[in-house]
Amino acid sequence: MNKLIFFKKQLLLWSKNNTRSYSWRNSNDPWKILLIEVIAQQTQLDRANEYYEKFIKRFPTPEDMSISSKKEVLRLWSGLGYNNRAVRLHEASKILAYRSFNSIYPNFDILPGVGKYTKDALLSFVYKEKIITQDTNITRIFSRFFGVANPKNFIQVNQENILKNIKSRKFNQALMDFGSNICTSRNPMCSKCVLEKNCEKFFQKTKYVQSTFKGSNREIRGKVIKYLINNKEVDISSLIKVLKIEEKKLNSILEKLEKEGMITIKNKKLIEISS
Numbered sequence: 001m002n003k004l005i006f007f008k009k010q011l012l013l014w015s016k017n018n019t020r021s022y023s024w025r026n027s028n029d030p031w032k033i034l035l036i037e038v039i040a041q042q043t044q045l046d047r048a049n050e051y052y053e054k055f056i057k058r059f060p061t062p063e064d065m066s067i068s069s070k071k072e073v074l075r076l077w078s079g080l081g082y083n084n085r086a087v088r089l090h091e092a093s094k095i096l097a098y099r100s101f102n103s104i105y106p107n108f109d110i111l112p113g114v115g116k117y118t119k120d121a122l123l124s125f126v127y128k129e130k131i132i133t134q135d136t137n138i139t140r141i142f143s144r145f146f147g148v149a150n151p152k153n154f155i156q157v158n159q160e161n162i163l164k165n166i167k168s169r170k171f172n173q174a175l176m177d178f179g180s181n182i183c184t185s186r187n188p189m190c191s192k193c194v195l196e197k198n199c200e201k202f203f204q205k206t207k208y209v210q211s212t213f214k215g216s217n218r219e220i221r222g223k224v225i226k227y228l229i230n231n232k233e234v235d236i237s238s239l240i241k242v243l244k245i246e247e248k249k250l251n252s253i254l255e256k257l258e259k260e261g262m263i264t265i266k267n268k269k270l271i272e273i274s275s
Helices: 003-018 030-039 045-058 062-066 070-077 084-096 116-125 136-146 151-162 168-181 217-229 236-243 247-259
Strands: 263-266 270-273
Touching: 003 136, 003 151, 003 168, 030 045, 030 084, 030 116, 045 070, 062 084, 070 084, 070 217, 070 270, 116 168, 136 151, 136 168, 217 236, 217 247, 217 263, 217 270, 236 247, 236 270, 247 263
Parallel strands: none
Antiparallel strands: 263 270
């Protein structure tokens, strides 16, 4: 059997009994797909789905989010990390409040925070285009099974043949679930893999370095935003005391947050979440 045919046949057979069930999985609503794709970035899908359910209940349409404050969006986002994703999502909702998804099709990457992967997800899941979405989970599967060092190029070349006679949405969901449950980044479950007998087992040597979160700028940024969510205007001097941080380091972080449009600094003393 042709290796490509074996690959897609086995994946689709596996997915019949192993597909994870989420409310947005069968939806054709581009807003729902955009929401889950943004929320799921750098987040495990089960955890992302919990936040998605909160967001879609509060903001069932882009218009609903667009008329809300940035602070409200950030409050709902609290605990997910990478708060700039929430800010970009809020900015995107303001565009989508007066421009429909159809009006900007296929150029969804004009929306703040939307890159190639999210754009391709919208094209595949909503507009049924023959596209294989490419995140690290998916490219890892292709790299290992086909023994290629450049899986993105391999997918681009073989995409048409792989997706022939199958729905890209269904295949992409199978790939995502397989990458999360079987062909994982570390400690893959090769003994339970339906692709194992034809797999090249190409494991590229990558050094995984987990950056320290405690005391990092990312942790401090999160604390700043969390504090501002629960307070109206905050004096920088009081923030230094609350966070127990050097003034120079805090000012550097605040400057970056202001450039990103997340906060406003008034008279070099008072800070608040940007409107």
